[in-house]
Amino acid sequence: MEASYKLRCNVVGHEKDVRALAPTIFPLGGFVSGSRDITARIWTPNEHDIDFMEAHRVSGHSNFIAAVCVMPPDDTYPHGLIFTGSNDSTILAFSLESPEPVLKLEGHTGTVCSLATGKFGTLLSGSWDTTAKIWLNAKCMMTLSGHSAAVWAVAILPEQGILLTGSADKTIKMWKAGRCEKTFSGHEDCVRGLAVLSGAEFLSCSNDATVRRWLVSGECVHTYYGHSNYIYSIAVLPNGEDFVTGGEDRTLKVWKSGECVQTIAHPTESVWAVCCLSNGDVVTGASDGIIRVFSTCPDRVAAPEIQVAFEEQVAASTIPTQIGDIKVSDLPGPEALLNPGDRDGQSKMVREDNSVQMYNWSARESRWVKIGAVVGSSGGSQASSGKVLYEGKEYDYVFDVELQEGSPPLKLPYNIAEDPWFAAQNFLHKNDLSQLFLDQVANFIQEQTKGVTLGQAQPKVSDPFTGGTRYVPGSDSSGSLPQSQGADPFTGQGRYIPSSGSASSKPADPFTGSSSYQPSASSSSTQNTYFPRRQFLLFEAVNPAQIMGKVKEFNEKVEPGLKLDVQKVNDLNTKFTAGSLSEQDLPMLVSLLQWPADVLFPVLDILRAVIRQPAVNQYFCSTGLTSLEEVIKYISPGASAPNQMLSLRVMCNLFSQSTGEKFNMKHRDTILGAAVNCLQGSTKNIQVALTTLLLNYSVSLVRTPDEEFKPQCVSACIQVLSHPQLDPEAIFRILVALGTLLEDDPTSLAVARSLDIQNLLQPLSNHPEPKKVSECSTLLLSLLS
Template identity: 55%
Template sequence: MAARYKIRCSVIGHEKDVRAVTPSLFPDGGIISTSRDVTARLWIPTEHELGFTEAHVMSGHSNFVNCVCVMPPDEKYPQGLIMTGSTDNNILAFNLESPSPVYKLEGHTKTVCSLAAGKFGTLVSGSWDETAKVWLNEKCLMTLKGHGAAVWCVTILPEGGFMLTGSADKSIRLWRAGKCEKTFLGHEDCVRGLAVLSTIEFLSCANDASVKHWSTDGTCLHTYYAHTNYIYSIALLPNGKDFVTTGEDRTMRVWSGGECIQTVAHPTESVWSVCVLANGDIVTGASDGIIRVFSSDQSRQASEEEQKTYEELLASSAIPTQIGDIPASELHDPEALLIPGKRDGQNLMVKDDNNIQMYQWDASKSHWNKIGDVVGASGGSQASSGKQLYQGKASTLRSGTLNVVLLEYDYVFDVEIQEGGPTRKLPYNLTEDPWMAAHNFLANNDLDQMLLDQVAKFIIEQTKGVSLGMAMQPTVSDPLTGGGRYIPRMNETGNTELHASDPFTGPGRYMPSYSSPENGGEHGSDPYTGNTSYKPSASSSVKQINTNFPVTSYISFDQAKISGILSKLKEFNGKVNPAIQASEEVLTRLADLLNGDPPKTKDLDNLSALLKWPSGMLFPVLDIIRLLIRSENVNQYFCCQNKGVDFLNFLLSFISMDAPVHNQMLSLRTLCNIFKNEPGRNVEVKIQCLAAAVTVSESQNDGEASYRLLACIGTLIDGDKNSAEIAKSLGVLQFINRCIMIPEPAKISECAKQLEMILR
């Protein structure tokens, strides 16, 4: 049987809840903690003793400090950085030389509740604003949008540039280069923690009191149960397979082989966070402001006397509950303590005279340990009272009257903030996240967000023991790139809706151009290897010159048969659903734009609306955008901060083998033309192009095409440290190393070696 964890020490110093703990890099064996006392602190092992000493206090946030991670060392910060996220919406970076931050990251609009560091200097943050952000070198590179509620947890997979986010919308999402690659559904409540097992497997924990083991292909491999309430945090043990969890049931639980093998009770209500030190010791942060360290190594366990003191503290701690709601079947006579428990960590409520005591079964000792006295009182249960109506959003009708929508809630609480003051209504549904409900209540009533914890705990206590709602499928789906988008089926004889000749193979058909007249590329000559390809001039300099990249002669795709585009656009416009058809006025304006008329915002809004057409009829719309996006105004419209990511993800959705071939080609050419103007040359566009290049490289065996991809990657990262780091995080070195081994033509291995030198 595995060695049991016992208390090593209690670390006291924080004045309020300890919300996050993580191991420090410098010094080795230390602990970093964050708290609702608005500080982060570094604790180092006390020499020749079992305890920890406060070594560094970090201040700078103006509200609760909720999360922490450690950035690895680099040239600028040889001891790395300590990153903290707060309810003040900001992320601060600290080093060990000053209690003040060295810089601040701003961008989130609500509480920052999770952070994760990557091995190439990237940082991922999750927030109540329903987004995650990717940062590099003090800049936000990408904003990950798609969740329908707070992003409670984030992490980074070790290879391939993949990131995971878990949300209060009950889903987990897998991201790469800003694009959601997969959504994992299965949890029945908010996802609170993530832990990576390997490049293809991970764990998640949630408010539904379960831990799930996932494969990145979307399969839930196992579901584990033992906790009796919300699970807030999860961390791997040093063997990389077993793990530890903490939660609202006052416990830390150790898991091995999919079984809970030990339950360690805490003398406090919420065990917010857990981490594991390099030596295998487990660290927890709790709502009583105390950090506790547990060890399975006898040499690092507290003395027998201190162990006994901890057990007495557990026995004397009060466990709040609603006594009136406890079923009689859950209360036992003292004689029940003579019957062995069924599993480690099993709880038993024993009624002795007028007192109710909570006991927990310790399988290693075959003994029931008293872990607290149950206190509190309540009347009837909400389970028998049904739904309650309460007003939702109010709006003014055209008649001037006020329209108030009544919504159904599981609970509507009367909350008195100050003694003797007015009561306020707090509506709550069991499917909601208590902290988000508390946040909304405080915001709607103009109350101090410092009351957040108090209100959330009130909600939890008042609804304790009531079953959570069933899992709900997310209803938000991108009409352009979501899994439910319409992709019409084409048969070999043509579309059944088009009674004329086949629009793709029939005579007189409109064919998107495959050449680039600006560079003389008629008849489809290759801009990299054809007669008009860019060939840097030779040099007699002894210094080695990179003749492979960057490609400095800009190549755009300009050739077009405008009459054919407009003819096909009009034809398809008559076939699509009337709800998304373009008016004759819009079609006329698009013709004017293609003939050089300056575009107005309304024109571009109308063009953008046509992107909702079925993918099989979309290629004339893409061709129009390919041509117009060479204009700076149009480029700015589609590549601006608000639209850029969604538009790029939309284009990338067609770079798959199952997409219509015309859409594949036109999407890639649109991406190319985006770079013609400054708005399209930002880091985010580079990231999307890098992602596309890496995706293509994974299945690329043709030598000439491999060379073009290498030149493309080199051009994108040349002189741009941020893009180089992103390329590494996307796993581009695997493709480069494969190309180094290609003997002929020699330019492939030469180009690959030059890229490797830049990226190493």
């Protein structure tokens, strides 16, 4: 029997989860790691012992590192490059000579969570923005669009120019020359990792706890079972046939000849990353921030006392497993450990005194190895640690919510760190439910009970903090959701009815229903109704009394250094309600942007209302990046839905003055990058605000043409239009933006055709309601043809 893997050493240095690993070429036998502590580190083997030492540390990202890879040496970089992908949506490249990045790659609008390198300096990246990008010499050569959810994994096959992408949409796609040649289906959950065996075969691992072996012709030739939870990472051993995997079940598994031959439990919740070194040693990165190296070579394994200490640490750890339906008294006692296991890694729960202990069978050592005490989990299933995947993202809970008996349940995702009220608000917006259910849903979340039935009674809508009437950002005074589909969200007027085309009738504005809309004289009479658009769309101010009521309430709760004195609050209340804020009041308003995120939404609501005033608009723009950064950070993923929506509305309303329009155009890359990035998992109101922002950019480009920015804006619009769950009003606005950009512009038309926009427009041309969506789509198809 071949030697089993044993602990070689613990590599300590990172302060948070180690999310990514890759073997290095220089130094030989070393590896690079990327972490949530926002650093990447290169580790090299010590000359005189079996440990590793930190040889190089690099930083430069503004958020955690999710992917790393190594570029082989070339004439410019004789020691190669280290590439890191981050939650800040960028990719940085580092040389061994400097801790500062030598290259910065920008273009993704979501977390860059996977990287791979190929021949001739090619880099392939995958992102939460659902795309993969091909880079050469720090330039994006091509964007691969086709997945409907995050691209968690990428790989490059040797010699053939074939690229692979694995996605949260449960599929793997094979690309050649920028075209999707084949889609591999079979996994029942997110594809999290890919590993190339040869030019004709590859492996994939998934959140469905399986590994699959594929032929490039499309067949799945084998499925490997062994993990009991998400498999996050997979790597091929030097023989090119066997492999290792790591996952949420806290284990590293070694697979040889199609079988799991060894399972190594870790004293931590997740084994995020694995990689294989050229000498056959295996490296794991885990959620406790520790890197562990395992070896089969007797000369490279740790001393016996260190091995024992590692086993004791594993045995002393706790395993979150939901056992509420299991009677502890029914579990077997220690005598059950006298019988051998059926397979390596087999788990067994054993009752010991008043506790439950978990053991794994080690086929190599022919014994049961204690891996920890079993405790109740915070959610999930018996086979999980509480994390549940929904729409490509991980949550602590995903509840089933039944609206009516016999109707399919709706999914309510929730993370413990979230405010229950914002999670409830997101749920209502996404499912177009009445605002009257808000408190009932939020209270249900707090009760942490699986399953709920919302009754027909309409509970009183109250503020969870005061018991008074709830203030809902962006709503009318009654706290209701926006009017029925097709109503104008700015004026509250009824559904837009397209012009009959009569010569005597003036063209109506498709957004407000008024006759003030003046289309381009060069357009045909049919096209006049929609584009090119020459007026910005702005969000009106509502409910100043309710907004200020919230400001007063939250002012009593913030820490002393952020609190305004009562007189200043009263002055702000008087002036905001009367619409008479002066330039002297603006520093105070900007200072309120420093409030904590969970109480910031009324401040953003004030700002988006008053920024239409020339003095406020001018002041905001004069403070430059300081004010912009304060607003942009609440657009980014992770911010609450109300803050995202209101921040987008602030940027829309900046267009109301020429100063603000110039400011938005100057900082367009920063603004649009953050805005498009918040599309995933967005609510209806966020989608409408985002598409209004893009529409305003298109109007600005009609007024002041910019040949460099226009194709970028077209690309951003098409990216938004490809979102699978876009609200009809948002679809309409993005179509008008595209029509405005493409009308009488051959260059923009060519860009749109190259991005295959026709396939997106064709089904929309038959969209049932509102009619304006199908009409706009038909007009755009006519333009493109």
